[in-house]
Amino acid sequence: MILPMSVLSKSELIQLYRRVSFSQKLHAIIRINRFPFAQIDSLVPKSGKILDLGCGHGFLAVYLGASSFRRSVVGTDISKSKIDIAKKIQSPKNIEFLHDFTNSAIKKKDYYDCVLAISVLYLMSEGMQKEILKKIAVSLKKGGRLILVEPNAEHAIGIMGEKIREFIMVNILRATKGESIVYHKESWWRKELGRSFSRIETSNFRESNLHLVYMCVK
C-alpha cells in the first residue's frame, strides 16, 4: 500500500502497473513518462473532492491522491476495461475508480472542488461537449475549478496527424472509446467555457505543443 502524502516518482507509478498485460504496461510506460504530473498537480486544490473524468488507466488520479491525503479523488471512465485495470493497481484509500458510461458523476450539484478532463472531450460530438461543459459547471462548487486539456485546432498540420492517430486508436485498434473526434480552436473553447466560468487561464501543455491546458474557475 502506498502511503498518502508522498509525491510518486514516474518509476513508482509505472511499478503500480506491473501486474497488467504487456500492451497495457507499454501504454502506461509511454504515457506516464511523457505526462507533466507536476504541471497539472499545481493547478488542483490540495484538498477537497476531485473528479478525474475520463481517467483512463487511472495514473493521474493515483498521483493526485498520493500527493495530498486531503484530496478525495474519484476517477471515472466510459471504458470498463480501463477502469478494471485502474481498480487492479494498489492505490491509497482516498482514491476510488468507477465505471461510468452515463457520466452520472457530474449529475451531482455544487459537489466537486475540481474536475479534470484531460484529453477526453475531443472524443465527443460538439453537442455533447457543450452539454458536458454545462454539467461539469453545475457539479462544481462556487470557486471550484475545471482543468481541461484539449488539442488546439489552430495547429492545422499537427492536428491532421493527431486526427489520423486518434482515428486509428478509436476505430481500428479500438484502444480508446469515443463517439467522434472533434477538435476546436482556443477561441471556441474560450467562448463555450465563458458561458459557465468566471475566469479562464490558458497555458501550454508540457506533454505536447499541440495541446492547451484551460484552468477555469466557476
Ligand SMILES: C[S@@+](CC[C@H](N)C(=O)[O-])C[C@H]1O[C@@H](n2cnc3c(N)ncnc32)[C@H](O)[C@@H]1O
Ligand atoms: C486519450 S484517453 C485520456 C485518458 C486520461 N485522461 C489520460 O490523460 O491519460 C481518453 C479517455 O476518455 C475516455 N472517454 C471517452 N468518452 C468518454 C465519455 N463520454 N465519458 C467518460 N470517458 C470517456 C476514454 O475511454 C479514454 O479512457
